[in-house]
Amino acid sequence: MSTVVFFGVLAFIVVNAPGWPRFQEAFLNGPIFEKSLPKLVSKFWVNVQLFLMAEVLILLFGLLLAVLRSLPGPVFFPLRLLATVYVDMFRALPGILVILMLGLGIPALRIEGVPKDEFFYALVVLTLVYSAYVSEVYRAGIESVHPSQAAAARSLGLTQLQTMRYVVVPQAVRRVIPPLLNDFIGLQKDTVLVSYIGVVEIFRETQILSAAEFNFTPYVATALVFVVVTIPLARFTDWLIARERSRRNAGGIRVPSRRGRMFGFLA
Amino acid sequence: MTAALEVQGLHKSFGQLKVLRGIDLEVAEHEVIALIGASGSGKSTLLRCINLLEPIDAGRIVIHGEEITTKGVKVDRIRRRVGIVFQAFNLFPHMRVLDNVTLGPRKVLSMARAASESDATALLERFGLADKAGDYPDQLSGGQQQRVAIVRALAMQPDVLLLDEVTSALDPELVAEVLNVIRELASGGMTMVIATHEMGFARDTANRVCFLDDGRILEQGPPAQMLSDPQQPRTRQFLTRIIEAGRL
Numbered sequence: 001m002s003t004v005v006f007f008g009v010l011a012f013i014v015v016n017a018p019g020w021p022r023f024q025e026a027f028l029n030g031p032i033f034e035k036s037l038p039k040l041v042s043k044f045w046v047n048v049q050l051f052l053m054a055e056v057l058i059l060l061f062g063l064l065l066a067v068l069r070s071l072p073g074p075v076f077f078p079l080r081l082l083a084t085v086y087v088d089m090f091r092a093l094p095g096i097l098v099i100l101m102l103g104l105g106i107p108a109l110r111i112e113g114v115p116k117d118e119f120f121y122a123l124v125v126l127t128l129v130y131s132a133y134v135s136e137v138y139r140a141g142i143e144s145v146h147p148s149q150a151a152a153a154r155s156l157g158l159t160q161l162q163t164m165r166y167v168v169v170p171q172a173v174r175r176v177i178p179p180l181l182n183d184f185i186g187l188q189k190d191t192v193l194v195s196y197i198g199v200v201e202i203f204r205e206t207q208i209l210s211a212a213e214f215n216f217t218p219y220v221a222t223a224l225v226f227v228v229v230t231i232p233l234a235r236f237t238d239w240l241i242a243r244e245r246s247r248r249n250a251g252g253i254r255v256p257s258r259r260g261r262m263f264g265f266l267a
Numbered sequence: 268m269t270a271a272l273e274v275q276g277l278h279k280s281f282g283q284l285k286v287l288r289g290i291d292l293e294v295a296e297h298e299v300i301a302l303i304g305a306s307g308s309g310k311s312t313l314l315r316c317i318n319l320l321e322p323i324d325a326g327r328i329v330i331h332g333e334e335i336t337t338k339g340v341k342v343d344r345i346r347r348r349v350g351i352v353f354q355a356f357n358l359f360p361h362m363r364v365l366d367n368v369t370l371g372p373r374k375v376l377s378m379a380r381a382a383s384e385s386d387a388t389a390l391l392e393r394f395g396l397a398d399k400a401g402d403y404p405d406q407l408s409g410g411q412q413q414r415v416a417i418v419r420a421l422a423m424q425p426d427v428l429l430l431d432e433v434t435s436a437l438d439p440e441l442v443a444e445v446l447n448v449i450r451e452l453a454s455g456g457m458t459m460v461i462a463t464h465e466m467g468f469a470r471d472t473a474n475r476v477c478f479l480d481d482g483r484i485l486e487q488g489p490p491a492q493m494l495s496d497p498q499q500p501r502t503r504q505f506l507t508r509i510i511e512a513g514r515l
Binding site: 162167171 | 315320343344346347350351353355357358359360361370371374375419420
């Protein structure tokens with residue numbers, strides 16, 4: 001009830017605002033919306049390709065970074081240091097700066113054999129930036145696996161890396177799937193940043209259409225596209241978290257077949 | 268004949284805390300040793316050191332004539348010869364029982380999956396766990412989990428099996444099934460070092476009882492003598508408390 005009243009009042013204020021007719025004309029223009037939406041959706045395909053491909057690379061590279069940072073002992077110190085510096089650097093730099101510096105800088109060097117394709121740089125840069133964050137999520141998962149698990153594996157004679165591969169990482173990944181999905185949602189939205197290095201994707205297309213029509217309605221259409229794609233994933237993530245929690249409270253009774261399907265590839 | 272396991276002058280500290288202050292222990296093949304002593308006397312640390320899970324500060328550990336504590340020894344190769352079973356089972360929760368047992372043979376001994384699984388199935392059958400092969404650890408009782416942990420260690424065919432208070436985390440009614448497994452192993456000739464608070468079990472299963480006190484083996488001898496007529500005042504004091512607690 002309170003919700004209805006709240007939004008009712010809000011709508012009343014907005015619709016009766018002095019600028020409402022002009023706002024409607026500039027942002028909620030029906031014909032322009034209808035005309036631009038198909039073009040935007042077709043360009044959104046570029047974003048979809050970008051975030052799907054980047055996500056696969058990020059999940060792999062992020063895991064590599066996390067495993068490197070989690071290897072104990074003095075032998076692995078150089079690798080640990082390298083991975084730590086990397087993660088610190090890429091989390092410190094604003095993503096847009098990395099995109100501009102690498103996306104415009106590397107092609108400007110004109111090194112033989114280095115691709116000139118903007119999409120390629122978009123993919124590389126998103127992977128570099130997001131892997132730093134994702135590696136920290138993985139690392140939290142790895143550290144949440146009790147040391148007695150590693151001790152049990154080592155006592156069987158498994159090496160450090162085999163212990164990671166077969167015992168620690170499978171348990172860690174399972175625990176961090178919800179936060180990984182959360183980062184994936186962030187990645188979907190940040191694909192628009194690569195418009196700054198010349199990739200014609202949905203946001204660039206929005207700017208083009210908006211400039212051509214002297215109208216902001218394409219921005220609203222683009223917002224709608226993202227909402228439609230992102231919200232279901234956010235709901236799915238919450239559902240997964242809730243399921244994980246209820247399962248843990250139920251004393252960890254699990255459905256083996258599903259686990260077999262989702263994680264069999266790791267065993 | 269060389270001993271199955273020799274420990275000489277073993278010292279181990281955690282920071283300022285000296286946990287082991289010169290342990291000497293020789294275990295013959297097929298011998299079963301019970302380590303008794305108060306919590307904190309160093310029983311678990313000694314077992315973890317023998318398994319090389321803890322780096323040692325001084326001393327030597329020799330298995331079947333081969334020193335395993337010299338520099339440059341491949342610890343992964345040594346560990347497979349020494350099995351350890353932990354108080355808290357430490358089964359891998361994301362793997363079925365069968366995979367828990369075959370992981371070592373497959374990845375460390377490079378056995379084919381089929382061969383390792385038929386070996387594992389035979390072992391599980393021997394300890395009454397055949398119908399649990401497809402279950403996940405958290406679907407089992409504590410006693411069953413600990414028996415699986417023992418089977419997992421046995422699957423590596425170790426020369427020496429170390430048991431670290433394996434019944435301490437179990438409900439009382441589940442203790443017997445695990446002790447029976449260990450008795451069977453003892454009668455089968457498995458060389459074992461067992462840290463335990465079960466004095467009755469130590470008396471009827473061990474060949475020798477060692478009393479650890481403050482990081483040293485204060486006294487050792489045959490179970491009957493050690494548990495009824497110990498020579499050292501500290502040992503007597505410890506056993507008096509155990510008897511008062513109704514554990515002997």
